[in-house]
Amino acid sequence: MTRWEPGAAERLQEAALELFATRGFEQTTATEIAQSVGLTERTFFRHFSDKREVLFHGQHLLTQAFLAGVENAPPDASPMEIVASALRSATTSFFPDERRHRSRSRQSVIDQNPALQERERHKLASLAAAVAGALRARGVDDLAATLAAESGVTVFRIAFAQWLREDEPRSLADLTAEVLRELLALTRDRA
Amino acid sequence: MTRWEPGAAERLQEAALELFATRGFEQTTATEIAQSVGLTERTFFRHFSDKREVLFHGQHLLTQAFLAGVENAPPDASPMEIVASALRSATTSFFPDERRHRSRSRQSVIDQNPALQERERHKLASLAAAVAGALRARGVDDLAATLAAESGVTVFRIAFAQWLREDEPRSLADLTAEVLRELLALTRDRA
Numbered sequence: 001m002t003r004w005e006p007g008a009a010e011r012l013q014e015a016a017l018e019l020f021a022t023r024g025f026e027q028t029t030a031t032e033i034a035q036s037v038g039l040t041e042r043t044f045f046r047h048f049s050d051k052r053e054v055l056f057h058g059q060h061l062l063t064q065a066f067l068a069g070v071e072n073a074p075p076d077a078s079p080m081e082i083v084a085s086a087l088r089s090a091t092t093s094f095f096p097d098e099r100r101h102r103s104r105s106r107q108s109v110i111d112q113n114p115a116l117q118e119r120e121r122h123k124l125a126s127l128a129a130a131v132a133g134a135l136r137a138r139g140v141d142d143l144a145a146t147l148a149a150e151s152g153v154t155v156f157r158i159a160f161a162q163w164l165r166e167d168e169p170r171s172l173a174d175l176t177a178e179v180l181r182e183l184l185a186l187t188r189d190r191a
Numbered sequence: 192m193t194r195w196e197p198g199a200a201e202r203l204q205e206a207a208l209e210l211f212a213t214r215g216f217e218q219t220t221a222t223e224i225a226q227s228v229g230l231t232e233r234t235f236f237r238h239f240s241d242k243r244e245v246l247f248h249g250q251h252l253l254t255q256a257f258l259a260g261v262e263n264a265p266p267d268a269s270p271m272e273i274v275a276s277a278l279r280s281a282t283t284s285f286f287p288d289e290r291r292h293r294s295r296s297r298q299s300v301i302d303q304n305p306a307l308q309e310r311e312r313h314k315l316a317s318l319a320a321a322v323a324g325a326l327r328a329r330g331v332d333d334l335a336a337t338l339a340a341e342s343g344v345t346v347f348r349i350a351f352a353q354w355l356r357e358d359e360p361r362s363l364a365d366l367t368a369e370v371l372r373e374l375l376a377l378t379r380d381r382a
Contacts (some may be wrong), residue, residue, distance in 0.1 A: 080378055080380060106226075118313060121309070121316060122314070126314060143349070144373065144377055147345070147349065147373060147374050147377055148377055150345045151342065153344065155338075158338065159336055179338070182338060183378065186269075186271055187378040188378065188379055189271060
């Protein structure tokens with residue numbers, strides 16, 4: 001018999017981050033994660049394909065948040081204006097300041113494991129490909145779409161790393177806007 | 192007794208690409224690669240830590256070619272001018288047109304194997320980090336150095352993919368210069 005477990009995915013994620021941080025990612029099993037919040041292994045695997053995916057569960061929603069920003073940009077927006085809109089949409093909806101502490105815990109697990117770092121790079125490469133696809137669907141030519149999307153994801157990645165620093169008070173949305181301005185200044189300079 | 196094998200590394204690389212292409216990467220062993228050119232497994236492992244590294248052997252030299260370009264840029268060059276110099280240096284010295292066929296064979300092996308794709312992403316991330324470090328050593332501030340280096344590697348990656356297309360006649364140096372111009376045009380547009 002399958003009972004519905006309200007908020008099971010969130011409880012499992014919370015517990016997993018805690019165990020990964022204290023025992024290490026390699027040393028923690030899916031069963032232990034489930035048991036630590038009074039759930040079964042079976043419930044765990046209803047929500048996640050493996051323990052690694054607990055850390056990458058939000059990827060689909062993050063991509064959706066970027067794509068919503070592409071969609072909401074005005075019809076006459078330039079490629080980089082569309083990317084700016086995607087960055088605003090994703091950072092505001094997906095990473096409010098309440099989430100910073102949890103994002104820090106997640107990042108410190110990833111920083112200690114090369115395979116997880118590779119998974120994270122793969123996630124960001126897929127995100128860039130999805131944004132480039134959405135730009136092309138808006139009529140942006142292939143090369144411009146790829147460059148704008150890749151640049152947007154680079155800006156996001158750099159701003160995100162800064163957001164996670166212990167002494168950083170600015171919001172991710174503000175940091176992203178600042179890094180984007182710096183990129184534009186840099187490329188407007190002699191080159 | 193260890194005999195010196197002239198050009199052993201190159202012969203092993205050549206043989207490996209051939210076997211990876213015909214039998215598949217997973218199905219080919221280091222011993223088979225060595226034997227196919229009349230060398231021993233021991234000779235193979237003197238040159239490469241494993242069969243995967245045959246595909247990434249040139250990474251160190253590629254990084255050096257980028258760094259030489261950073262070094263050769265005039266003292267008053269802007270960050271993106273320095274990156275343009277790094278791209279010119281790497282593409283001209285490291286990827287003459289004679290190398291295109293071999294680069295295509297290598298890429299088609301990588302395209303068929305997700306673990307090799309991750310290794311390639313890791314290589315490019317390390318390259319960007321090395322270029323950013325060299326920019327900082329020239330006095331470029333941290334954020335500008337990271338953004339300029341990441342943008343340069345993005346330009347390289349996109350131009351490289353185009354260079355490998357079957358019907359592409361332009362040199363990698365020309366393609367890289369074109370993609371860089373497109374990036375600058377894109378970010379000079381409204382954003």
